[in-house]
Amino acid sequence: MKKVGVAILGLGVVGGGTARILIDRKERIKEEYGVEANIVAVLDKFPERVTNLGLSLDILATSIDDICNNPTVDIVVECMGGLEPAKTFLTKALEAGKSIVTSNKEMFAKSWPDLEKAAQKTGAGLYYEATTGGGMPIIRTMTTAMQANNILEIKAIINGTTNYILTRMTEENADYATVLKDAQALGFAERNPVADVEGYDSSYKLSILSTLAFNKRVPADVIFREGITNITADDIKLGKEMGYIVKLLAIAKQINGKIEARVHPVFLPKSHPLASVSNSFNAVFVTGDAVGDIMTYGRGAGALPTGSAIVSDIIYCARQVEHARYSEIFTEITEDELIKNFESEYYVRLTVHDVPGVLADITNVLKKYNISISQIKQDKNNDIIPITFVTQKAHEFDMMNAVKDIEKLDNIIKVENVIRVEE
């Protein structure tokens, strides 16, 4: 029997869920996994959170140093959120030789190399399954089931809020603003939704996944990022007619030793396995050169799903002989290794004056940039008409330049939206 002492920093939703699982399933975990995990310290402002769990106030620590100096603490679980003091606390824990388990994606994405450095000194371990996709086991899949693989591609739905909003917009043919308001009322979106709807949250998680996949640090701020706020009910309706579903995807690819990483709305064919990932569920589609396509799917948030991932990290950590070391993440991706001019297909929706030659003008611009069209829809009822087309594969920079040129054409009223299309 392996006995481990656990300290929990922050007994909020996720920390509380973690404690609940550790307490309720203690015997089961002992029996099945040979690990006895005891909560021996807690750092939280509210003592009643400790007593509400049926734990003794004796374990309430007064500071992080208290915890670092406590020889009964083996693993420090951080569920505080925010950059600081989380980073400082975890650095101190690692320096004191305590392994850490965290669900804090922004902090971890931004501080992984610093935390890894601290861990290297003492041999302590870093566990972060809960940072990416809540209860969905993507980190364990990549580190314990795909070791033989060179990872070629990641396509992921890793933000539950935006997936919930886009699912409801799709099902109800409703506008972004209406659904956002409702999602906020129901607690599926924050009062300030920027981190989610502008794709920041997805970019932190993609930073973690692509760093792990490509053995080179891909910081969040080099990731191309576009949010979902411009998606309209019209786009969703037109997409449906063409067989597409809209999703906010996090995409990373390794192409000839270079890497592209981007977060933006995507039209996916309805038959794609990611297309049926609805509401607040998350899913990651990974392509390895030996295993081919693998997908994991699960609840991206919530006290028990995230708590389940944290407890699985605690048990996994307790059973390791030696913790994994990632010295590769100290090498940051260079400008040269980053593909900014990536390739995609594009859906473009315009409103134009219905005069002869307008379509010829548009196709001439596309021809100039060597872009071919794969399908086109044009309404014929009014003076002002919508034109929607989908291109074949094109380069991002060419497409953006073509769109600028199209905007300047006579008789073009507006380029309403451009949405990338993935297969």
Added chain:
Amino acid sequence: MKKVGVAILGLGVVGGGTARILIDRKERIKEEYGVEANIVAVLDKFPERVTNLGLSLDILATSIDDICNNPTVDIVVECMGGLEPAKTFLTKALEAGKSIVTSNKEMFAKSWPDLEKAAQKTGAGLYYEATTGGGMPIIRTMTTAMQANNILEIKAIINGTTNYILTRMTEENADYATVLKDAQALGFAERNPVADVEGYDSSYKLSILSTLAFNKRVPADVIFREGITNITADDIKLGKEMGYIVKLLAIAKQINGKIEARVHPVFLPKSHPLASVSNSFNAVFVTGDAVGDIMTYGRGAGALPTGSAIVSDIIYCARQVEHARYSEIFTEITEDELIKNFESEYYVRLTVHDVPGVLADITNVLKKYNISISQIKQDKNNDIIPITFVTQKAHEFDMMNAVKDIEKLDNIIKVENVIRVEE
């Protein structure tokens, strides 16, 4: 650096793929995982398979004893298939203290307790990720990412051949016999397809998954089993109209301490994540009481996907302090703990003579068994008409009795098919 010596029994498709990966990615695995895995012994009738891999004939063993007595062998990988001599060879290996890695589902499902007994004696490890779902990491997901969970339910597509056949029948509106013949010609189905199309293969894999999930041995022969040979193009077409996709599912549930386990064709709503698992892909949907729904998806067969799973087992095994012990699997599920009279919804397709009262007769039978109808379709063009209905949740035994009674009614020509419907 952990150095392990690997012996491979059988250098066919899967064994050859495994060897290829171990050789080609040796340096990468050393660097990233700190494991140096060397192929130090091979058992195979064809020496050219050894030389074709660029390996020396010195490693060709003459017998399993040769391998068991070889002190440089740490892990024995079995890719021979078949019950014997695979089981005897692996038992000898375990008794000699060698950990084993296998992709042989039928042998493993039938022999797990015996192999586990042999392993308990010496402390060697059993690894079997490749038995279930090829490259799809379902065993690792259940053992390293859901430890905190009580598993409530498993729904799985774990046979690539039948999923390929049903996908093509669905896409082409083709009959079973036509698609089977083509699948055989293309190598997606065996010349003797019984093990796949009658659900035996799925039942072996479900035996492994449910034993792991419920901590009690669920042998393959207690699993309810029905194959796909009765599915017709008509059923698929009618299902589509009602929003369903047909899949061969392996289902296991834990309900109030009792267990049900069954393999049969199922109509799933198109929006279910398993509905978009097409062709030879596999997927497992698991529900844990903390994490909620998790799904893994991947290629269920093939040299490199299965080889990738085997190599991941080798690396994972090499990094363990202590191998997992499953003494629970020595307790077999009892008759009392097995739910045979499970609940489901049912799709029933009949042909009847179009005379007044025929529908009343049918609904009276259903009423007798307390079964409610949720939708009904009836054609009105001919003397002989099809009637199709879907029930609300009912018990299996009631439904089967109701079908028998319906068959005996006047004016019923035939009960064409009964397909269970899952949400």
